[in-house]
Amino acid sequence: MENQFVQLTIQNHVGIVKLNRPEAGNAIHLEMAKELMDVAIFCSESEEIRAVVITGAGNKFSVGGDLRSFAEKGEQISSHLKSVTAYLHQAISYFTRMNKPFIGAVNGVAAGAGMSLVCACDMAYAAEHSKFVMAYNKIGLTPDGSGSYFLPRLVGMKRALELMYTNRPLDAKEASEWGIINHVVAGEQLFEVVLELAENLAKGPMNAYGETKKLFYHSQQETLESQMSKESVVLAERASSIEGKEGIAAFLEKRETDFLKERVTSK
Structure with a gap:
């Protein structure tokens, strides 16, 4: 697919989805959210794709919503955010509801909606230098991107509220211990390990x-x-x-x- 902000390639029946705004930490703005929805629909419908991996370009997975682009909307920020989240949430719904395994390869910071997206993955592997933080309450906001649905189910209500109220960051080891990710992998081996997993699952039922x-x-x-x-x-x-x-x-x-x-x- 010829997208600018969300790239899709296919290898051995695996759809590789890459968030592609490395200069902005792969922050999610309206255009990226829409492209992510289009890619999710394509992945869910494609007969060639039998497993999906999502990762980020550069050294971050995603720092979450693009606050700068949101603030630029001024008095229209509320309606703008409804548009962004409509696309983002539909994308997550397609990824989550499709029959195909949905695997996160977390290559760095996953914050806000980026962390919510990790929580929505069926499985997630993280580079050892990765960091996870919800970040919403720190700036007076509340979670989106399925964070309020998946996070309490993964870590329990008290831990989920702790992560929200205190904005406590978790390193990859802690995120694994808390059940947010499955395994911690050396950074240079992350994508190779996840792709091998995805290709094996793509051969399955x-x-x-x-x-x-x-x-x-x-x-x-x-x-x-x-x-x-x-x-x-x-x-x-x-x-x-x-x-x-x-x-x-x-x-x-x-x-x-x-x-x-x-x-x-x-x-």
């Missing part, structure tokens, strides 16, 4: 990934019995799907699964 993701997210609002009922229905559907049949056959035949075969890519 994409539709099973998607159904698993739905089960996990919906479990927050279900009772034990209603969740187990959902599990029973989805498991039965998956067992009779083309992916399920391939997986079971491969297990019984003592061979590797091949979910990339044309006959296995449909539901």
Whole structure:
């Protein structure tokens, strides 16, 4: 895609999304938010893409919203922010709801909406020099980009409020201990490690990934019995799907699964 602020390349069935305003710390302004939404739609719909990695250009992941561009709107700042967040939130919704794994490669500071975006990833790996800070309350604002949804679910309510009220920054090790990221990786190895992970996942059962993701997210609002009922229905559907049949056959035949075969890519 010919975008200026959010670049997309495809490698071995992996969509690599790069936030591309390094001179501004990959701060999110209206144009970037819109491009991110367009890229998210493309990734969610593309049959070639089976996993998605998101990272930042330069030495930062994203410092969050572009406050300078917001302030320039003067009295129109409220309506402007509604436009920015409409695009940003739709992008996050597409990334989160798609069947494909959504993996963060956090290559530096993730602040504000940048940290919210990390929290929205299915998995996230971070370079050892990365920093994480919510930053909103420090300037009298409240979270966006799904931060108020995912952060309490990842770290618990008291820790989430601590991060919001105090603007305490977390280093990569602490972010891993708190459950915000999965693993800390040496900076020079980060993208290689994440890309290898994504390429391996891209060979897997994409539709099973998607159904698993739905089960996990919906479990927050279900009772034990209603969740187990959902599990029973989805498991039965998956067992009779083309992916399920391939997986079971491969297990019984003592061979590797091949979910990339044309006959296995449909539901």
